Amino acid sequence: MSKKRDRLEVIFDILKIINEHHNSIRPTPLLRAANLSSNSFSEYYADLISKELIKEIEDKERHKYITLTDKGFRYLEKYKLIIGFISEFEL
Amino acid sequence: MAIERFFNPFDFGIDLLFTIIAVVSCFLIYFKTKESYELTKYEGIRYFRQAFLFFGLSYLFRFALSIVVFSRIAFDVFIPRTMFLPLFILLIGYFSTTGIFYLIFGSIWHKFDSKKLLIFGHGTAIILSIISFFTRSHLILIYLQCLLLIIAIVLNFIISRQGRKISRIKVLYALVAVLWLINLLIIDRRRPFPEGVESFFQILSIAVFVIIYYKISKWVR
Numbered sequence: 001m002s003k004k005r006d007r008l009e010v011i012f013d014i015l016k017i018i019n020e021h022h023n024s025i026r027p028t029p030l031l032r033a034a035n036l037s038s039n040s041f042s043e044y045y046a047d048l049i050s051k052e053l054i055k056e057i058e059d060k061e062r063h064k065y066i067t068l069t070d071k072g073f074r075y076l077e078k079y080k081l082i083i084g085f086i087s088e089f090e091l
Numbered sequence: 092m093a094i095e096r097f098f099n100p101f102d103f104g105i106d107l108l109f110t111i112i113a114v115v116s117c118f119l120i121y122f123k124t125k126e127s128y129e130l131t132k133y134e135g136i137r138y139f140r141q142a143f144l145f146f147g148l149s150y151l152f153r154f155a156l157s158i159v160v161f162s163r164i165a166f167d168v169f170i171p172r173t174m175f176l177p178l179f180i181l182l183i184g185y186f187s188t189t190g191i192f193y194l195i196f197g198s199i200w201h202k203f204d205s206k207k208l209l210i211f212g213h214g215t216a217i218i219l220s221i222i223s224f225f226t227r228s229h230l231i232l233i234y235l236q237c238l239l240l241i242i243a244i245v246l247n248f249i250i251s252r253q254g255r256k257i258s259r260i261k262v263l264y265a266l267v268a269v270l271w272l273i274n275l276l277i278i279d280r281r282r283p284f285p286e287g288v289e290s291f292f293q294i295l296s297i298a299v300f301v302i303i304y305y306k307i308s309k310w311v312r
Binding site for chain 1: 258
């Protein structure tokens with residue numbers, strides 16, 4: 001499996017974790033659950049924010065939470081089909 | 092020998108229909124895969140969909156080229172050939188060479204640096220199109236692309252499939268490129284093939300695009 005394919009899978013896993021936590025999780029538990037090094041996690045985190053797959057929100061006590069955007073939900077929904085497409089066309 | 096004397100309104104109509112189907116199929120493939128690319132920003136998908144965008148444009152300008160060639164006798168319209176013929180050959184050369192490269196890059200991109208691939212692909216496409224522009228010949232373009240395709244197929248086989256069977260999708264990719272070259276050759280109505288063979292290649296081209304679109308539709312909804 002290619003490095004990039006792995007990357008798509010890691011992104012899927014991160015988004016899935018957020019979704020399984022009722023679409024609201026704090027960064028530290030997400031880092032733990034994602035099973036990545038903190039450097040790797042920071043890189044993916046910045047990437048997901050820039051791709052608008054996730055967004056940060058703050059509660060009244062100014063605690064930061066991470067939630068999925070509509071695009072993030074679409075990614076989760078379409079992931080298996082996209083992987084099938086990539087595999088069938090050997091991309 | 093003037094090309095105009097080979098003008099046949101029926102062939103021209105068939106070619107127009109073929110162009111419409113080919114261009115629409117290519118653009119449908121491009122737009123159908125838009126969401127998959129926007130969600131993932133996956134390089135392989137980017138090369139794949141852009142290859143079909145470039146092929147769509149190539150087929151469009153291929154037909155525009157035949158309009159320029161036959162404009163005077165078919166439509167009684169004067170289009171300055173000396174200006175438009177080399178210009179369209181230049182555009183066809185660039186779009187189709189880039190299309191062929193992108194189709195190949197789609198399957199080998201993870202083995203190379205993306206920036207170098209792009210520089211190589213666009214650089215070669217520009218050189219080929221400039222040569223065709225100055226020679227004012229689509230035949231020179233066909234010979235050069237043929238040579239390029241043979242090298243690319245051999246290299247692709249060596250790089251990605253050492254000792255493995257050639258996959259059906261690779262055969263489809265090769266068909267897209269080879270049929271493009273044949274369809275570019277057909278534009279010259281001096282009958283490079285026996286009657287009926289041209290239509291066979293056009294039907295085969297449409298069949299290849301439809302198969303690819305059908306395969307995409309299974310995954311991209």
